[in-house]
Amino acid sequence: MNLTSTCHGREDFLRLMKFLLVEDNLDLANAITSRMRLDGHVVDHAAKLDDATAYAEVEEYDLILLDIMLPDGDGREFLARHRASDLDTPVIVLTARSQVSDRIGSLDMGADDYVTKPFDHAELEARCRAVLRRKSGNAKSRIEVGGIVFDPVAGHFSVGGRDISLRNRELRLMELFINAPGQVFSKQKLADRLFTYDDNVSDNAIEVYVGRLRKHLEASDLKITTLRGLGYRLDHDG
Amino acid sequence: MTDSPTVSGSLRNRLVLTLIGGAAILAILLFLAVRSYAARVAQQGQDNILSASVASILDAAAIRDGQLEIDIPYAAFSMLTTPSDDRVFYAIYQDGAFISGYDELQVDEPVAQANWTFQSTEMRGESIRQVNAGRTLVGLGKQTQIEVALGQTQDALSQTMDQISRNAAFLGIGFFLLAACLSFWVASTTIGQLNKLTTSVTRRGPQDLSPFRKPVPREMAPLVTSLNSLMGRLDQSLGQSEDFIAEAAHRVRTPLATVRSYAEATLHRVERKENREALRAMVRAIDESSRAAGQLLDHAMITFRADHLEREDIDLVVLTKDLVQRLTPIAEMRELTLSLTGARAVPYSGDPILLQNAVRNMIDNALKYAPVDSTVVIDVRADPNVQIKVSDAGPGFPSEEIDMLTRRFERGQNATGTIGSGLGLTIAQDVATAHGGTLELSNKPEGGACVILSL
Numbered sequence: 001m002n003l004t005s006t007c008h009g010r011e012d013f014l015r016l017m018k019f020l021l022v023e024d025n026l027d028l029a030n031a032i033t034s035r036m037r038l039d040g041h042v043v044d045h046a047a048k049l050d051d052a053t054a055y056a057e058v059e060e061y062d063l064i065l066l067d068i069m070l071p072d073g074d075g076r077e078f079l080a081r082h083r084a085s086d087l088d089t090p091v092i093v094l095t096a097r098s099q100v101s102d103r104i105g106s107l108d109m110g111a112d113d114y115v116t117k118p119f120d121h122a123e124l125e126a127r128c129r130a131v132l133r134r135k136s137g138n139a140k141s142r143i144e145v146g147g148i149v150f151d152p153v154a155g156h157f158s159v160g161g162r163d164i165s166l167r168n169r170e171l172r173l174m175e176l177f178i179n180a181p182g183q184v185f186s187k188q189k190l191a192d193r194l195f196t197y198d199d200n201v202s203d204n205a206i207e208v209y210v211g212r213l214r215k216h217l218e219a220s221d222l223k224i225t226t227l228r229g230l231g232y233r234l235d236h237d238g
Numbered sequence: 239m240t241d242s243p244t245v246s247g248s249l250r251n252r253l254v255l256t257l258i259g260g261a262a263i264l265a266i267l268l269f270l271a272v273r274s275y276a277a278r279v280a281q282q283g284q285d286n287i288l289s290a291s292v293a294s295i296l297d298a299a300a301i302r303d304g305q306l307e308i309d310i311p312y313a314a315f316s317m318l319t320t321p322s323d324d325r326v327f328y329a330i331y332q333d334g335a336f337i338s339g340y341d342e343l344q345v346d347e348p349v350a351q352a353n354w355t356f357q358s359t360e361m362r363g364e365s366i367r368q369v370n371a372g373r374t375l376v377g378l379g380k381q382t383q384i385e386v387a388l389g390q391t392q393d394a395l396s397q398t399m400d401q402i403s404r405n406a407a408f409l410g411i412g413f414f415l416l417a418a419c420l421s422f423w424v425a426s427t428t429i430g431q432l433n434k435l436t437t438s439v440t441r442r443g444p445q446d447l448s449p450f451r452k453p454v455p456r457e458m459a460p461l462v463t464s465l466n467s468l469m470g471r472l473d474q475s476l477g478q479s480e481d482f483i484a485e486a487a488h489r490v491r492t493p494l495a496t497v498r499s500y501a502e503a504t505l506h507r508v509e510r511k512e513n514r515e516a517l518r519a520m521v522r523a524i525d526e527s528s529r530a531a532g533q534l535l536d537h538a539m540i541t542f543r544a545d546h547l548e549r550e551d552i553d554l555v556v557l558t559k560d561l562v563q564r565l566t567p568i569a570e571m572r573e574l575t576l577s578l579t580g581a582r583a584v585p586y587s588g589d590p591i592l593l594q595n596a597v598r599n600m601i602d603n604a605l606k607y608a609p610v611d612s613t614v615v616i617d618v619r620a621d622p623n624v625q626i627k628v629s630d631a632g633p634g635f636p637s638e639e640i641d642m643l644t645r646r647f648e649r650g651q652n653a654t655g656t657i658g659s660g661l662g663l664t665i666a667q668d669v670a671t672a673h674g675g676t677l678e679l680s681n682k683p684e685g686g687a688c689v690i691l692s693l
Contacts, residue, residue: 032499096490117492123571130570
């Protein structure tokens with residue numbers, strides 16, 4: 001039994017974020033792209049500044065991930081041009097430079113944030129989330145279904161009109177479920193997505209978070225079903 | 239810090255000594271010249287009077303009745319009167335035989351009619367000036383030669399000489415003093431040009447390696463030219479090493495990032511426990527190495543900047559707020575809350591990049607050890623002194639190790655299992671020291687670590 005509600009005219013409420021990744025190292029680009037697609041995002045990849053400019057002119061992106069050192073120029077030039085062109089697409093710089101010297105350049109040039117290579121994907125995701133939250137007014141991340149209103153970017157969650165404040169991991173768990181309704185998530189998969197690799201996660205921890213979320217969803221038409229030996233699934237009672 | 243150069247002598251002293259030495263020699267020569275000239279003039283005066291006197295005595299000589307008669311005129315002696323009552327001696331000889339006067343007064347050689355001689359000699363223990371004059375008298379077919387020696391003591395003359403010497407000495411000393419002042423002035427203005435150059439070199443910021451454009455005296459142009467070319471080379475090599483570090487970091491970190499991303503992505507697909515453990519270990523090793531490399535670079539950078547502190551007027555609250563905002567996503571990942579308390583504005587003059595790095599390391603440290611669902615409090619205040627305090631609700635520092643944790647690569651016993659390079663608090667400490675402040679580690683009585691950066 002699948003959810004059939006719509007959200008802002010979209011067929012499903014997969015909250016698609018559209019990223020432009022500007023990175024000349026193909027291996028790294030592939031790794032980032034595949035990881036982001038795993039989260040259900042759309043990623044366009046440009047390996048050169050020219051391509052990046054062309055992409056940015058045609059498409060509208062939610063966020064640009066920009067490498068600084070590119071074969072045909074400095075990523076900061078792109079950043080400066082981008083800022084001059086009145087586009088307010090947030091930019092997160094991927095840099096291999098030292099954190100001390102780097103801060104001077106990229107943030108002053110108008111980047112919204114930066115991550116130092118090699119980065120923790122969870123950190124990159126957290127930074128994207130934070131940047132998008134700062135650039136609020138991004139109403140398309142709002143999801144209404146089964147009596148809840150959920151905005152993963154703004155971190156807003158309400159059930160039956162009553163606001164509930166979610167902890168960060170509860171929020172991300174909710175996001176995972178609601179972006180893939182009807183899909184079964186194993187405990188391990190959930191743990192991989194919610195925790196960084198160096199947190200020592202017990203199965204119990206996942207149960208605790210699922211339990212809390214279940215409690216929040218009591219007043220709604222949504223519920224989290226346990227499939228013994230397989231994992232969890234979000235169902236719509238409607 | 240820079241070493242002092244080996245100092246050998248001083249240009250200014252050498253210049254001053256040379257000029258003063260020259261002036262002293264000139265002053266002595268001047269003194270001697272003036273005195274000897276004056277002595278000559280004075281002696282000339284005495285000689286003239288003696289000549290006149292002896293001439294009048296000779297004029298008074300006549301042969302009367304075959305006898306030589308000399309009636310010495312009064313004027314001959316009165317003209318020799320001096321204020322110091324100099325004594326006068328005379329002796330008259332006829333054809334070499336003594337006739338009258340003081341016989342100690344000798345005439346050594348026969349004196350020709352026109353060739354009077356002057357000599358300085360001693361008489362009765364006093365120095366005298368003596369004139370010898372001669373005249374040939376002819377009368378009644380008889381020819382006789384008379385010689386007159388006239389001597390005068392030199393008291394008046396030596397008094398005059400003393401006075402002249404005194405004046406000449408004053409003149410010499412005055413000349414010397416004036417020349418000495420001039421030489422000090424000349425040395426200062428000459429060295430002043432060097433000092434001006436030194437000041438403008440010293441005043442430069444550590445980043446300023448542009449050539450000198452200010453006009454300098456011609457003699458200093460080669461120095462400035464080679465200084466400029468040195469700066470050029472330094473700038474170039476600094477630029478090169480900066481580019482090199484950036485390039486090296488890029489070359490190393492990008493593949494690391496690739497490996498890490500792949501490992502992480504694979505982790506999501508792999509089910510077997512051993513494989514998962516292996517992948518985790520891989521990611522952990524990558525993080526260790528990249529973090530250590532990053533912190534080493536940061537540490538090098540901070541050591542460099544700390545040597546040449548570039549102070550700016552900044553607001554520590556704004557600086558900390560920026561950091562808190564930047565670190566919030568990381569904190570949220572661990573279900574931690576960052577809370578900024580304290581004053582609303584704390585103006586301070588310091589190096590913003592260094593301070594930011596120090597505070598980031600302090601907060602990073604707290605984030606690593608704070609338990610889930612707790613709050614890390616960052617407090618910035620100006621009273622009683624400017625300080626930034628970061629406290630968490632973690633296990634705190636091991637009390638027996640608390641003093642050594644700021645040492646390089648030193649990590650606490652409880653750090654096992656947490657990624658870190660052991661440089662974080664060292665960096666914070668270095669920054670504090672560079673600003674003349676301290677970094678203080680303590681444990682709160684209610685539990686949890688507390689790091690205070692006092693400036």
